[in-house]
Amino acid sequence: MSVALVRLGLLAALLAAWEIAARAGNPALYVPPSAALPALGALLALRSYPTLPAHFLLTLREVVAAYALAVAAGLAVGFGLGLNRTLGRAYGPILAALYAVPAVVWYPSLMLFFGLDAASKIAFGFLLGFFPITLAVLAGMRQVSAHLVTVARAFGAGPVTVFVKVMLPGMLFTLVGGLRTGLALSVIGVIVGEILGSKAGMGSLITHAYGLLRTADYVALVVVTLALIVGCDGAASLLERRAARWTA
Amino acid sequence: MAPHTPQRSERPGEAEALLDAADLIALEGVGKRYRTASGDVDAVRDVSLRVAEGEFCTIIGPSGCGKSTLLGMLGGLVAPDTGQVLIAGRPVAGPDPRRAATVFQDPGLFPWRSALENIAFGLEIQGVAAARRRAAAHELLGPLGLRAFADKYPRELSGGMRQRVAIGRALAIDAPIILMDEPFGALDEQTRTLMGEWLLDIWRRTGRTVIFVTHSLHEALALSTRVVVMTARPGRIKSVVELPMPYPRAMESPELVTLRAKLWSEIRDESLRAMQP
Numbered sequence A: 001m002s003v004a005l006v007r008l009g010l011l012a013a014l015l016a017a018w019e020i021a022a023r024a025g026n027p028a029l030y031v032p033p034s035a036a037l038p039a040l041g042a043l044l045a046l047r048s049y050p051t052l053p054a055h056f057l058l059t060l061r062e063v064v065a066a067y068a069l070a071v072a073a074g075l076a077v078g079f080g081l082g083l084n085r086t087l088g089r090a091y092g093p094i095l096a097a098l099y100a101v102p103a104v105v106w107y108p109s110l111m112l113f114f115g116l117d118a119a120s121k122i123a124f125g126f127l128l129g130f131f132p133i134t135l136a137v138l139a140g141m142r143q144v145s146a147h148l149v150t151v152a153r154a155f156g157a158g159p160v161t162v163f164v165k166v167m168l169p170g171m172l173f174t175l176v177g178g179l180r181t182g183l184a185l186s187v188i189g190v191i192v193g194e195i196l197g198s199k200a201g202m203g204s205l206i207t208h209a210y211g212l213l214r215t216a217d218y219v220a221l222v223v224v225t226l227a228l229i230v231g232c233d234g235a236a237s238l239l240e241r242r243a244a245r246w247t248a
Numbered sequence B: 001m002a003p004h005t006p007q008r009s010e011r012p013g014e015a016e017a018l019l020d021a022a023d024l025i026a027l028e029g030v031g032k033r034y035r036t037a038s039g040d041v042d043a044v045r046d047v048s049l050r051v052a053e054g055e056f057c058t059i060i061g062p063s064g065c066g067k068s069t070l071l072g073m074l075g076g077l078v079a080p081d082t083g084q085v086l087i088a089g090r091p092v093a094g095p096d097p098r099r100a101a102t103v104f105q106d107p108g109l110f111p112w113r114s115a116l117e118n119i120a121f122g123l124e125i126q127g128v129a130a131a132r133r134r135a136a137a138h139e140l141l142g143p144l145g146l147r148a149f150a151d152k153y154p155r156e157l158s159g160g161m162r163q164r165v166a167i168g169r170a171l172a173i174d175a176p177i178i179l180m181d182e183p184f185g186a187l188d189e190q191t192r193t194l195m196g197e198w199l200l201d202i203w204r205r206t207g208r209t210v211i212f213v214t215h216s217l218h219e220a221l222a223l224s225t226r227v228v229v230m231t232a233r234p235g236r237i238k239s240v241v242e243l244p245m246p247y248p249r250a251m252e253s254p255e256l257v258t259l260r261a262k263l264w265s266e267i268r269d270e271s272l273r274a275m276q277p
């Protein structure tokens, strides 16, 4: 309740500051909320961009595909490296080093490779989401108490049971945190990919509005994209809370 | 080694163990050396010991003399480098909860499981149905003094309560041998005495075999049928004391007071040796 109030207050303050700052400058460049709101209405009523739903859905589909691939590959590589000591020693540090490279440097080659369509966006979203998930799996596995594994073995647990009943619950918190970060980064990857070069999707609409200096529409599009991002993160945090209740 | 070769009697130790059914546990020339980056540690050397079914055998010795290591070998968690460990005449090849249950020195409760779920863990691994294992775990709560804490998580329990949950987890699986590594170490004096009496009662009613590690002479004398004193590392058996007195024991009886003094002087010597650089 009070958290909601504080957030609302912060939002109101930000909007007010934004309004004042925009009016003080050039309203055509710095869109005040009073101008963005009607633009948002027009956008949602499908007047400014009638094809908005198709673009929105495309972006959502790209995010889902990128994230699904990132989760599958992240878990597979993470557990593969974590369960195999030699592989982990050989590749773990390389992975961590690659994670430190700003991912955008890979994007031009991804576009050359996958073209301007959805595939390159999915590839970029995958690339961004993959690393935090893999590294979370590796960190989580290191966290699992060796003593608890011994205890489980003493009570007759085999490798699979140890994995399910000790490793997974022992690392769940870290794992879910990594999955959440991975989702946020997959979303960012897809949208940044669309902004950097594409023919469809929310990112392409944003570039379009921005290129034509339709700044009010641009702001409205950003707001809709933000809603998509916040929605994804909300779903992820729900999952995280459920995991927290389960492991607590 | 083929398990059914008739020439088995060529190995005297094993043949004896097979013949003498009363000896449930046999350690024969058992040794363990840990290899670590900072050098090897001789933890246990040449320990031979037989424990009959139904005994309450207490191991006592200075810190770091290899008591936990010895229990680990009995539980199949630590492989001996020399000698062999036999239970019911068969070499121990790995953990087997149908033979032995362990109460660890560090209780090792699963933080994401409630007290009840921790107690039921072993039964869960054995595939016992949820309702039945809950019922079995519930039955243990009363004597463990944990009835009001069934749904609490380990972090919500006191140190002593955690240790009792760990004891419950070991007792729940009804193994014929119970390996207890300082199970009452974290308990206060009163609870310790009560838990000792409770354990004694269970042991006498169920006829299980208990291997018990403690630093408390009082506990050793009050509970055991036999006390094994170990030397400073590398742990060997220094002496074995039989305690045929009936229970409950009068701790002030001249017999026990004399034994206590004898054990104390032996342990004192070894503890001093253990602390020498």
Ligand SMILES: Nc1ncnc2c1ncn2[C@@H]1O[C@H](COP(=O)(O)OP(=O)(O)OP(=O)(O)O)[C@@H](O)[C@H]1O
Pocket (backbone or CB within 6 Å): B034, B035, B036, B041, B042, B043, B062, B063, B064, B065, B066, B067, B068, B069, B070, B105, B233
């Ligand atoms: N996993 C291990 N790796 C290396 N060294 C070990 C390991 N476990 C035990 N040791 C060493 O072996 C020796 C015996 O350890 P152990 O835990 O069996 O002693 P203990 O008699 O149980 O001691 P305490 O009474 O303090 O519990 C110690 O010197 C210890 O440092």
Ligand SMILES: [Mg+2]
Pocket (backbone or CB within 6 Å): B067, B068, B069, B105, B181
């Ligand atoms: Mg110990």
